[in-house]
Structures are given as structure tokens and as C-alpha cells.
Amino acid sequence: MKEQLLEISKKLGEKKQVSDMVYCTFKEAIATGILTPGFRLKEEELANWFQISRTPVREAIKKLEMEGLTTIDSTHGCIIRELQLDECLDTLEMLEWLRTAAIDFLKGRIPRTILMRLEANLHYGKTLTDPIQQYDNNVEFHALLIKATGNTELIQITKRLEFKERIIVNNILTYTFSPDYVQHHRELLQAIVDNDAEFIKKFAIQNQKKSNKYMNDLIAHYLAN
Structure with a gap:
């Protein structure tokens, strides 16, 4: 999964803001089934994968939440939401x-x-x-x-x-x-x-x-x- 996300991010490398790049990478990964429903978005782990700070990852996850693509699970935290x-x-x-x-x-x-x-x-x-x-x-x-x-x-x-x-x-x-x-x-x-x-x-x-x-x-x- 890490390699697939990084491959998507390379294709989106022209994005000016790091948070935009991460956000677009996550969206594409959700759309193509790389990030599946129930997958937990761990800020620290994802930041390490992209070799960036946690701030742009947190901003990207917040955008996903605002669009209804993620939900908060009492046990696992922020996860990809399943469509009803x-x-x-x-x-x-x-x-x-x-x-x-x-x-x-x-x-x-x-x-x-x-x-x-x-x-x-x-x-x-x-x-x-x-x-x-x-x-x-x-x-x-x-x-x-x-x-x-x-x-x-x-x-x-x-x-x-x-x-x-x-x-x-x-x-x-x-x-x-x-x-x-x-x-x-x-x-x-x-x-x-x-x-x-x-x-x-x-x-x-x-x-x-x-x-x-x-x-x-x-x-x-x-x-x-």
C-alpha cells in the first residue's frame, strides 16, 4: 500500500502545497480501492511514508472528513467510511x-x-x-x-x-x-x-x-x- 500511495503522489507532484498533494493522493487511493473502507488513517505512519511532517497529513485528513469520506470510530480512530x-x-x-x-x-x-x-x-x-x-x-x-x-x-x-x-x-x-x-x-x-x-x-x-x-x-x- 505504501508503494501505491507514493506512486500516486509522484503523479500529483506538480501540486504546489504539500497538503494538497497528500489530500489528492488519498482521494485517488480511496476512489481506486487502494485505501479501502475501514482502513485507519494514522497521521504519524502516513507522514513517515511521505517523508513529511504530520501537519499536511492532518490537514488532508480533515478535508476528507469534511467531504464525508472518513468517519471517527471509537476503537480505531479516523477510518475510511463505507458508502451505504x-x-x-x-x-x-x-x-x-x-x-x-x-x-x-x-x-x-x-x-x-x-x-x-x-x-x-x-x-x-x-x-x-x-x-x-x-x-x-x-x-x-x-x-x-x-x-x-x-x-x-x-x-x-x-x-x-x-x-x-x-x-x-x-x-x-x-x-x-x-x-x-x-x-x-x-x-x-x-x-x-x-x-x-x-x-x-x-x-x-x-x-x-x-x-x-x-x-x-x-x-x-x-x-x-
Whole structure:
């Protein structure tokens, strides 16, 4: 775990403030399942790992607490909090709604720079077989569509929900994708460019069914555990 955290921190090395670097490292580790629910955050130990003082570690942990990512346990102190089922379902339901709304909002208006990035996303997606990499590719595709709307509030709200979705997928229940999911994305992109409302409506219905199935699988997973 120590090596994984340090590797993340290297990628975030351009952060100006040490506390920001540690905070972002912890968040990424929580999202990817390196820091799992129940893991105790020990200031002294973590400070030694990063070769820094305890102050930036304490500041980072405080930020995590303010965001509801940690909780105080009477026995173990500050630990990573486990997401509750209703919280997971609310996150997935709202995120699906926002992604669908963004697609409907675009109506053929995609900036050329984002269109090029979407093409790169589709090309890369065709090479993937790992479920987590496919999930990340899917998230990037929809995030680019949301960015294309130019709505800053929509972008910020979606980012917060995407973070929770990453926790769910990496810690609780992994998404599975059909081999032709990239082709479906390509068809959707073409429909957006062509402003094909009928295709977009059908895509939204199909996507909602997939989302509902995943949420039902999630409920079954919680009940079994």
C-alpha cells in the first residue's frame, strides 16, 4: 500500500502545497480501492511514508472528513467510511440522469476540439479488455459530452458524482461492458452530431435499463454481504 500511495503522489507532484498533494493522493487511493473502507488513517505512519511532517497529513485528513469520506470510530480512530446502499443508488441514479440530460442538451453542438478527443476515446476503447479500463474509458466518454455542454455547474456536479461512482465500481461491484460498447458510443456520437432525436431517445432507454440492472445487482450484493 505504501508503494501505491507514493506512486500516486509522484503523479500529483506538480501540486504546489504539500497538503494538497497528500489530500489528492488519498482521494485517488480511496476512489481506486487502494485505501479501502475501514482502513485507519494514522497521521504519524502516513507522514513517515511521505517523508513529511504530520501537519499536511492532518490537514488532508480533515478535508476528507469534511467531504464525508472518513468517519471517527471509537476503537480505531479516523477510518475510511463505507458508502451505504441508498447513497450508492442515489449517486448512480442522479449521474445517469445528468448524462442523459447533457446528451439531449447538445443537439448537434459539439466543439471540434472535444469532438477530436471523443474520437481518440473511441479509438482507444476498441483496444481495451480489462473491465476497469473499459469503465474509465466509458466515464471519459460521457465526461467529454458533459464538458461539451459548456455548463460549469453541470460539469462540477457530475465530477463529484463520478468520484463516488469510482468508489462504488472499485470497492463494491465492478461494471461489466459488452464487447461492442465502443460501437454503441460511436453510434451515439453520430446521432448527437446529426441531432437524431429518435436514436438518442432509444439510447437513453437502453442505457437506463443497463443502469437499473446494475443497481439491482448492487442491491443483491449488499444483501448478500
